[in-house]
Amino acid sequence: MCTPFIRNHQYNLIKKQTKFVLHTLRTVADRRVLETVRYSAATNIIEAFPSLTENHKQMLEQISTFETAEDFQRYLSELEPYLESYPTITLKQIQKLFPKNKKLKVPDLQLIDYRNITYLSWIDIASNKLFIIYPYEGQLFGIEGRITPTHKKGYCMFCNRHQELAFFYVKTKNVNVSPDNISAVGQYVCLDNLECNRSITDTAKLERFILSVRK
Known part of the structure; x- marks a missing residue:
């Protein structure tokens, strides 16, 4: 075995x-x-x-x-x-990661090949939001943010692949930045997250980004 x-x-x-x-x-x-x-x-x-x-x-x-x-x-x-599979995840677990999003749209989890993803993600076209779920040290971290296509090619922060990019903008709480404790972090990432998952060879930058915006 x-x-x-x-x-x-x-x-x-x-x-x-x-x-x-x-x-x-x-x-x-x-x-x-x-x-x-x-x-x-x-x-x-x-x-x-x-x-x-x-x-x-x-x-x-x-x-x-x-x-x-x-x-x-x-x-x-x-x-x-x-190949080590991405951790088993259910719809209820995903909903708990994004409790403020009452109209959360989730892809069909049965259609995902979990052995070939480093992070689970999808785009809600209606709200122009990108959702990412990443397993880290036994926990699942979920982040969401606005995504805007740039219609230009460049290097994705996650996979370092030269491809069409989108700007991913995530709001996060930070008591040292503004009176209402809200700041934001933005990065250029692949517009095609499936190809990003097929290309990523190092998780260091992805993990730094996830940890910098987690709540």
Whole structure:
């Protein structure tokens, strides 16, 4: 039985590194350069995990031994059973995260592939609001804010992907900013949050943002 230990963003990183190594194999003849790239890819993957068993470490390090596209595809396929799913979440849990929003519209939770998301999010077109739910240290944090398409491409703060952006504007309480204790934080994020989830390889910036606006 496989014990899941790979989170979505870590799997995205592994896919990115396999793509890089395969590209190097196809375009670089110098074996010294290739070995350096292999070593770098394996190191980057291992460093993405706070802790690993020896078996899991050896499994991931196999990336440094492959030669063909079929090898890399098999490697990724064999890792899929080890993907750690996003925590189970119910409609009632979501409603409790946004108690002030009495007309909260939630996507069909049964249609979501929870192994392939780092954060759950959706846009309510009617209110121009983006909702994000992120699991952190055993808790679920929910934030909501206005979202405005920029109709321009740039780098998303969450996934660092160059894509069409929207400006996400979140109000938060802060006693040091204004008399009514209200301040705001804004960031440019992917307009397409599904692609963002498929691209994110590091959660540090996402977590900083979530923690900075939590109530």
